[in-house]
Amino acid sequence: MLPREARESVGEVNCLASPAARLDKVRKRFGYRDVLRGISLEIPRGGCFVLTGPNGAGKSTLVRILSTQWSFAEGTVEVLGSNVKREPARVRSRLGIVLHESFLRRELTLEENLHFAAALFSIPRSDQDERIARLLDTFGLTRRRRDTVGTFSQGMIKRASLARSLLNEPELWILDEPFSGLDPAGQELLAKVIGDFHQEGGNRTVVLVTHQLEIGRSLATGSAQITDGRVSHLSLAGLALSSHSGAPGEEAEG
Amino acid sequence: MKALPIFFKLLGWDILREIRRRETIPNMLLFALLVLFVASVGVDRDSGVKISSSVGPVFFWVAILFAGTVGLSQSFAAEREGGVLGGIVTSPIDLGTFYLAKVAATTLYVVVLEIALLFVYGFFFSFVPASQLGGLIGAMSLFTVGYMGAGVVLAAMTTTLRGGGEVVLRILLVPLMIPFLWVILRQSGLFFQTEIAGGALGGPLRQSHFFTFCVALDAIYLTVGYLLFPKVLE
Numbered sequence: 001m002l003p004r005e006a007r008e009s010v011g012e013v014n015c016l017a018s019p020a021a022r023l024d025k026v027r028k029r030f031g032y033r034d035v036l037r038g039i040s041l042e043i044p045r046g047g048c049f050v051l052t053g054p055n056g057a058g059k060s061t062l063v064r065i066l067s068t069q070w071s072f073a074e075g076t077v078e079v080l081g082s083n084v085k086r087e088p089a090r091v092r093s094r095l096g097i098v099l100h101e102s103f104l105r106r107e108l109t110l111e112e113n114l115h116f117a118a119a120l121f122s123i124p125r126s127d128q129d130e131r132i133a134r135l136l137d138t139f140g141l142t143r144r145r146r147d148t149v150g151t152f153s154q155g156m157i158k159r160a161s162l163a164r165s166l167l168n169e170p171e172l173w174i175l176d177e178p179f180s181g182l183d184p185a186g187q188e189l190l191a192k193v194i195g196d197f198h199q200e201g202g203n204r205t206v207v208l209v210t211h212q213l214e215i216g217r218s219l220a221t222g223s224a225q226i227t228d229g230r231v232s233h234l235s236l237a238g239l240a241l242s243s244h245s246g247a248p249g250e251e252a253e254g
Numbered sequence: 255m256k257a258l259p260i261f262f263k264l265l266g267w268d269i270l271r272e273i274r275r276r277e278t279i280p281n282m283l284l285f286a287l288l289v290l291f292v293a294s295v296g297v298d299r300d301s302g303v304k305i306s307s308s309v310g311p312v313f314f315w316v317a318i319l320f321a322g323t324v325g326l327s328q329s330f331a332a333e334r335e336g337g338v339l340g341g342i343v344t345s346p347i348d349l350g351t352f353y354l355a356k357v358a359a360t361t362l363y364v365v366v367l368e369i370a371l372l373f374v375y376g377f378f379f380s381f382v383p384a385s386q387l388g389g390l391i392g393a394m395s396l397f398t399v400g401y402m403g404a405g406v407v408l409a410a411m412t413t414t415l416r417g418g419g420e421v422v423l424r425i426l427l428v429p430l431m432i433p434f435l436w437v438i439l440r441q442s443g444l445f446f447q448t449e450i451a452g453g454a455l456g457g458p459l460r461q462s463h464f465f466t467f468c469v470a471l472d473a474i475y476l477t478v479g480y481l482l483f484p485k486v487l488e
Contacts, residue, residue: 069344071488093346101337103344105267107274119263120345122256149336164341 018081020045020172020205021066026075028061028229035061037229038075044236047198047221048206052213058229059209060100063176066207067097080171093121096170098178102161106150110141110160113149114167121168135163138193154181162190166197173197176209187215194219257351264347264355271332272363278328282321282367287374289317294378310379311442311450315435317371318394322364322401323427326409327420329360334413339487349484353406357476360402361395368394383445389461390445396468397438403475404430410486434471437464 021043028036035058043049051059064070066079068088077084079091097103104113111132118128136142139159144152149160158181165173175194179187198204198221210216216223225233272278293313333339342352369391376382383390408426412419436455443450444458459467 067344069340089346089348092344095344097344099337099340101340103337103341105271105338106336107271108267112270116263116267117341117345119260120342120347122260122346 018045018078019043020049020080021207022076022078023062023065024076026062026065026072026077028058028065028070028072035229036065036072039226039230040075041224041231041234043205043207044222045203045205048194048208048219050216050220050223051207051209051226052211052216052223053226053232057226059226060176062226063174063207063209064099067095067099067174068092069097069099093168094171096165096168096173098158098161098165098173098175100176102149102157103164104149104157104160107148109146109148110136110152111145113160114164117164118167123168131167131169132163135166139163140189155183155186158182159186162193171204173204173206175206177211178208179210179212179215187212191215191219257348260347261351261355261358264352265358268329268355268359269362272359275332277332278325278360278363279366281328282325282363283370285324286317286321286367286371289313289320290371290374290378293317308448310375310381311446311448312439314371314375314446315438315442318364318368318397319401319428319431319435320424321367321371322398322405323420323424325360325363325367326402326405326427327413327423329356329363330406330409330413339410343487349487350480353480353483354476356406357399357402357479360406361398364398364402365395368398381446383447386445386447392465393438393441393445393468396465396472397434400434400468400472400475401427401431403472403479407479407483407486410483434468437467 019042021041023039023041025038025040026036027034027038039058039062051062053059061070065072065077065084068079068084068091071085080094082090084091103117104110105116108116114132114135115128118132123131132145133142136145139162141156141159141163144156149157152160158178162178165175173194178190182190194206194208198206206219208216208219220235222236223234224231290313293309293316330339333342343349372382372387372390405423405427408423408430409419412423412426415422437459439450440455441458441464442448443453444461458464
């Protein structure tokens with residue numbers, strides 16, 4: 001659990017009873033190596049919560065657990081008020097996820113991929129076309145909608161993956177290094193979309209893992225630095241950085 | 255969430271992917287052709303033994319068995335490409351439905367292979383079991399459902415291994431299929447109108463007993479697979 005001061009700050013930042021995510025003494029092990037060492041963290045609803053830390057600290061493992069993709073050995077994880085082990089489908093239906101993999105089939109066109117994802121989320125056919133057109137427009141992909149994803153550049157795949165993750169209009173948007181592979185215009189666009197997502201959408205929350213501290217600082221309404229499988233710094237008002245994580249404007253280690 | 259529409263969607267997308275990639279069926283067919291070709295030239299045709307009535311059916315089933323693992327590995331490698339499998343796992347669908355759709359898709363591909371292989375078998379071994387064709391296709395289909403039922407679970411585990419895990423898949427899967435292979439080979443004596451392995455496996459079962467046995471085995475493989483598959487993916 002968070003220290004008392006931090007929990008009080010949560011109350012100031014967010015008025016809702018259940019946080020966007022709550023991890024309690026979560027432990028994850030790969031072989032003989034503990035990647036998460038009993039981590040406890042509360043991510044408040046609303047805003048953009050940034051996770052930073054060096055490579056191998058456990059950030060990606062943490063977001064894969066939050067996104068219900070990976071199981072864990074010990075502890076409790078609640079996302080949007082639901083236990084991820086007991087109600088995974090309920091959690092999944094309310095998440096948007098962008099990880100290092102695109103989740104896109106390279107032999108299908110972009111439009112087909114988005115329809116496939118929409119079917120997985122049981123989005124009514126009548127809504128699919130409108131949502132897909134809107135997201136393609138948002139991410140500047142309309143002209144490439146009938147091209148197979150196998151012909152896309154890395155940056156285009158990232159944009160397509162971002163569009164896919166918003167199809168189900170999620171309450172919690174989990175982004176693991178979403179800026180990598182994007183050109184400066186794409187990064188600027190994504191930063192704007194992230195800002196709009198949590199500012200215009202009531203209590204919608206973004207969990208953002210990034211090494212790009214300048215962008216992280218501009219977006220963060222709260223943050224945690226993960227080091228060696230634990231929370232080493234926590235802030236509920238902006239970006240938390242320890243002395244060894246790099247100065248603002250620089251990239252963090254790794 | 256309604257399972258049946260999702261099942262058909264997943265099955266449809268899998269078939270569309272196979273049509274676009276043209277990987278799984280051609281690779282399985284090539285592998286099976288090589289097995290039958292090597293078998294047909296490796297047996298002394300002048301020895302007076304009619305090959306089709308002795309070892310031919312054994313080679314036929316061996317070709318199907320090993321080509322099936324090629325298909326399973328290819329099918330799951332395609333799912334892992336670009337993290338597609340991760341996208342399915344993190345969606346709110348019942349992963350058991352995904353399992354059944356995957357079993358249906360791979361069963362379809364292998365049955366297509368088996369039917370093509372019957373013609374190839376006729377060509378290489380100069381024998382087509384025309385009078386027993388219906389029963390043979392029924393037996394092949396039932397065998398394939400159980401085979402893919404077990405294979406899909408194991409392929410989901412082994413495709414993460416280095417080199418695609420095809421060898422490990424065979425090592426794990428083939429022993430699981432021994433009960434099925436035993437009855438299938440016995441029954442092949444009837445389908446191919448011969449005595450398999452000199453009758454060492456026992457004679458053919460009554461058709462009704464054989465099909466009941468196959469359906470029971472399918473039910474076991476599918477039930478266990480349906481329950482295990484989500485755990486394997488998670």
